[in-house]
Amino acid sequence: MSFEQAAVRLAGGFTRAIDEEILRAAIQTVLPKTPMGELEDIKMLPGMIGAAADTLHKAWQAGIDLASRSANHPRLEAIARLEVAVLAELPGGMMRPVDIVADAIGRIAHAPAIFGSMEIVGLTELSPCWRPLVKLLAEHIPIQWTSGPRPVPAWLYESGVAIARGEAEAPAIRSVSAATAYHEVIETLRWVRSLLVSGIPPADIAIATASPADYDDHFLALRADANIDLHFVHGIPAVTTRDGQAAAALADIVVRGLSQSRLHRLVALCRDSAPLASLPDGWMRVLPSDAPLSTASAWNQLLARLAPDDWPDSMDHAPVLRATVDLLAKGPDAALEIGEAFLKGRALSIWRKALLAGPAGAIDSTLETLKQDDGLEACVSVAWMPASALAASPRRFARLIGLNSSRWPRGIAEDRLIPDHIIPTGELDPLPVNLADRRDFDTILATTGSGVVLSRARRDSDGRLLGRSPLLACG
Numbered sequence: 001m002s003f004e005q006a007a008v009r010l011a012g013g014f015t016r017a018i019d020e021e022i023l024r025a026a027i028q029t030v031l032p033k034t035p036m037g038e039l040e041d042i043k044m045l046p047g048m049i050g051a052a053a054d055t056l057h058k059a060w061q062a063g064i065d066l067a068s069r070s071a072n073h074p075r076l077e078a079i080a081r082l083e084v085a086v087l088a089e090l091p092g093g094m095m096r097p098v099d100i101v102a103d104a105i106g107r108i109a110h111a112p113a114i115f116g117s118m119e120i121v122g123l124t125e126l127s128p129c130w131r132p133l134v135k136l137l138a139e140h141i142p143i144q145w146t147s148g149p150r151p152v153p154a155w156l157y158e159s160g161v162a163i164a165r166g167e168a169e170a171p172a173i174r175s176v177s178a179a180t181a182y183h184e185v186i187e188t189l190r191w192v193r194s195l196l197v198s199g200i201p202p203a204d205i206a207i208a209t210a211s212p213a214d215y216d217d218h219f220l221a222l223r224a225d226a227n228i229d230l231h232f233v234h235g236i237p238a239v240t241t242r243d244g245q246a247a248a249a250l251a252d253i254v255v256r257g258l259s260q261s262r263l264h265r266l267v268a269l270c271r272d273s274a275p276l277a278s279l280p281d282g283w284m285r286v287l288p289s290d291a292p293l294s295t296a297s298a299w300n301q302l303l304a305r306l307a308p309d310d311w312p313d314s315m316d317h318a319p320v321l322r323a324t325v326d327l328l329a330k331g332p333d334a335a336l337e338i339g340e341a342f343l344k345g346r347a348l349s350i351w352r353k354a355l356l357a358g359p360a361g362a363i364d365s366t367l368e369t370l371k372q373d374d375g376l377e378a379c380v381s382v383a384w385m386p387a388s389a390l391a392a393s394p395r396r397f398a399r400l401i402g403l404n405s406s407r408w409p410r411g412i413a414e415d416r417l418i419p420d421h422i423i424p425t426g427e428l429d430p431l432p433v434n435l436a437d438r439r440d441f442d443t444i445l446a447t448t449g450s451g452v453v454l455s456r457a458r459r460d461s462d463g464r465l466l467g468r469s470p471l472l473a474c475g
Contacts, residue, residue, distance in 0.1 A: 003120065003130055004097070010114055010133075011103035014093035018060075020053070022090065025356045027052050030085035037078040039417070046362035051416040056083060058415060058428050060096045061127040073422050097129040104133055108140055117142040120161075122392055124150045124439050125431055135159045149446035150391075151439060168446035171398075175454045175472060184401050184457050185218040189226045191399055191453060192382050202229065205382045206395040208444065209402035210410055210437045212386050219384055231378050233385035235371030243347035244367065246270050247354065250342055251364040254335055258328045259294040260287055266342070273342040275324040280313040283321075299325050335360035346372075387440040394447035403456040405467035409437035441471050 001009070008015050027049050036043045056079075059066055070080040087096070095103070118141060126134065137143055138160035145152065145161050149168035156163065178184040188207055195205055209215060212234055220240055223230040238244035246269040253262045267276060267284060286306060293299055303325075308316040327338060339351040350370060351363075358366035383395070387408075390398060402408055412432050414420050425432070445452060457466055 003123075003126060003134075004100075006115070006118070007097075007100050007104045007130065007133055010107055010111060011095075011100050012107055012110075013103075015100060015103060016094050017100065018090065018094050018096065021353070021356060022094065023053050023056070023086070024049055026086045026089040027082070028356060030082070030089050034082050034085045035078070036082065037074050039075070039078050044359065046358050046365060049356075049358060052079075052082060055079060055415055055417040056086065059083075059418075060098065061129055062428055062430055063098055063127075063129040064423070064428065065098075069423075075418060075422055079417060097127070101129060101133045105136055108136055111137055111140045115141055117144075119144045119146055121146045122148070122150070124391070124443060125153050125436075128430055131155060131159070134161065150443050169449050171445065171448045172451045173445070173454065174451070175456075177456050177458050179457070180459055180461060181215060181402070181457045182218050182461075184455050185215060185222055188399055188401060188455065189222055189228065192228060192230075193226065195397055196228075196382075200397060202382045203379055204396040204450075206390050206398045207382070207384045208387045208390040208398060208400055210387050210408040210440075211402070212384065214402060214407070215384075229376055229381040231376040231381035231383050232374045233378065233383050233389050236374045237368065238350050238370040238372045239367055241346075241372065242269065243345065244350055244370070244372070246343060246347040247339075247350045248364065248367050250339065250351070251354075251367055253328050254332055254338060255361065255364045257294065257331075258299070258325060259292055261292070263287075263293075263328075270342050270347075273344065275320070275327065275341055278320055279317055280311060280315070282312045283317065285312070286310050296325075296329055332360035332363070335363060387437065387444065391440040391443040391447070394444065394449070396449040397451050398444055398448045399453040399455060400441070400444065401455040403454055403469040403472055405469055408441070408469050408471060409434040438471065 004017050008017055031043055031049065031052070034043075042048060059079075066076060066080040066083050070077040115137075118137065120143065123145075124147070134143070134156075143161045144164055145156055146164045146166075148164075148166035152163055152165070176187070178187050192205055192207070196202065207230075212232075216232070216237065219230060219232070220236065239248050246266075249262070249266045249269050253259075253266060256262070264284065270276060287293065287302070291298065291302070293302065299322075303318045303322050306316075306318045308314055311317055327334070327341060330338065335355060336352075339348060339355070343351050350367070350372070353370060354363050354366040357370065383390075387400070400408075410433050412425060412429075412434050414425055415423075415428055418428060454472060456468060456472070460466055
């Protein structure tokens, strides 16, 4: 189990950690009616739900009490007000990390019976909110931090936790470069194939980078041509699947309005949906091929002059088509109703998730950010993953791509809602992404058993020269 799960278990009762999707749903519910002060003008813009969730998550992981600091700045007062509303909206038993730790400390006497002893394996750091519980647990039960060759955080040496170190692996390291990111992916798949034909099992091969989104489209386009089972550990974009395309086709109509071309796309993907299932095969032939039908009046004129003999089965289906058009014409305000009517199964789940992640008026953009499992098993497939995942679960052969300046390690960015002058970035985000990227790189080199290839692109897609990552000097 994760340490968070261990803390929840010690806290007991019906305690559980805050789920990301439930958190976003709660923010979506309370945000419109929560006064946000200087953030009031932007609170309904696309991306606000994600930004608020990220800010709350950072504050909770850092152990920052927003309520006690609300008097320091109007922005903190607004965020603290949102936090109170969100916590009231969450299901019973769902707690912030600081509340879980408080309950767990109250039941610390039961730790020997619940855990006996504890071993923490494969971690390189732990968020500040959990550290007080680790130190107190060490006074009641034997705890061992098994780091292997991974770096050990400095705070752990004063915690009373036993530290078990291990020897670092010494893989063969090779550096290569490619013309562009797309060329990097081609060379990476050639490298994978060369290992496979030499008898290396797919489960021993990994490809990683700091930010996989920059390469996902290339791998998706080329993996089928390469005929390699490439497992996306972080998930594939939902819109690359048929269900995701069905949701995207519906979103195109909801956001931009109904037209004949958009309806053609929707019918091709949602032919069995309830509003369309009763229409006969070939019914689209009743629509004039040269008419865009992009306005409500155009649809009304068409439906008014259709006769039963115009339909393939000589029956009048104009009322059904009119009801369908009227429903689609309701736009973003009826996004949930429209989705329930036209989508089903996984496509409907994707639609609902998109409505939780952002406003209905921007659902087409939200859909592009959603991920889903690709259906492949990691234990029998070559894995494509974020560097953090490979650092936690090493493989014998690894290829690290995207080792360019500003891409690995990535730069530190201020929080979108709480800038550095309100709460210093180092305090709000004590585990910054650039240090995490460096730590992951060092960990991969120390835990990969046989060989590591370090790859970078020389130019971007526009032909501009790209710099080398400073990490290449370490490799």
